[in-house]
Amino acid sequence: EVVLTQSPGTLSLSPGEGATLSCRASQSIASDFFAWYQQKPGQAPRLLIYGTSSRAAGIPDRFSGSGSGTDFTLTIRRLESEDFAMYYCQQHTGSHYSFGQGTKLEI
Amino acid sequence: QVHLVESGGGVVQPGGSLRLSCAASGFSVRSSGMHWVRQVPGKGLEWMTSLDEIRTYIADSVKGRFTISKDTAKNTLHLQMNSLTIEDTAIYYCVKDRTGHGAFDYWGQGTLVTVSS
Numbered sequence: 004e005v006v007l008t009q010s011p012g013t014l015s016l017s018p019g020e021g022a023t024l025s026c027r028a029s030q031s032i033a034s035d036f037f038a039w040y041q042q043k044p045g046q047a048p049r050l051l052i053y054g055t056s057s058r059a060a061g062i063p064d065r066f067s068g069s070g071s072g073t074d075f076t077l078t079i080r081r082l083e084s085e086d087f088a089m090y091y092c093q094q095h096t097g098s099h100y101s102f103g104q105g106t107k108l109e110i
Numbered sequence: 111q112v113h114l115v116e117s118g119g120g121v122v123q124p125g126g127s128l129r130l131s132c133a134a135s136g137f138s139v140r141s142s143g144m145h146w147v148r149q150v151p152g153k154g155l156e157w158m159t160s161l162d163e164i165r166t167y168i169a170d171s172v173k174g175r176f177t178i179s180k181d182t183a184k185n186t187l188h189l190q191m192n193s194l195t196i197e198d199t200a201i202y203y204c205v206k207d208r209t210g211h212g213a214f215d216y217w218g219q220g221t222l223v224t225v226s227s
Contacts, residue, residue, distance in 0.1 A: 004170075038213035040155075047203055047217035048155065054211050091155055095212025098167045100145070100157040 009103035022079040026092035031072045036095040039077045043088045112136040112216040119221030132187040132204030140182040143207030148200040194225045
């Protein structure tokens with residue numbers, strides 16, 4: 004079972020700044036099967052990035068994903084007020100899926 | 111346009127059963143990978159179970175208690191939950207797969223299951 008560990012737990016930034024969120028896996032993951040989600044209070048999660056670096060439909064290009072093996076990164080350029088939310092990473096390996104514990108991006 | 115609407119949540123006693131449904135529109139559940147993901151309010155996301163065209167996957171935490179199924183005639187996904195415990199209290203989301211990437215593409219609004227005596 005693959006365990007995903009996100010860091011930091013909370014990230015405090017201001018609008019206009021850039022954000023870097025990390026996710027480390029307990030074992031190597033195929034790049035095709037790694038994703039990032041955004042969740043705002045009272046809402047269902049929304050897919051941001053799939054296949055490590057492909058943006059989902061409607062996701063602004065200030066969001067980008069990168070990484071390989073066990074280390075993956077979500078980068079958000081020029082934060083806007085709507086970007087302050089929870090972010091989760093997720094992987095699929097074999098017959099198992101798992102999420103990281105989340106990073107809270109706060110103003 | 112893809113749309114998922116869960117139903118069937120509510121309050122159930124420990125040891126009881128509940129069946130969740132997810133009505134899908136804008137695509138066919140028959141040819142799509144589908145998932146159930148849950149979230150304890152205020153906590154993180156937990157994958158429960160998945161069903162593609164031929165295979166079922168299930169998390170160890172609910173193996174033997176939860177069963178995922180599709181009603182292709184009604185384009186609906188189900189989750190049968192038995193032997194419920196307090197730890198199963200959560201919002202349950204129905205999710206459509208991002209084909210070929212093992213990602214959770216479209217989410218329903220969720221249905222709350224509360225296990226309490």
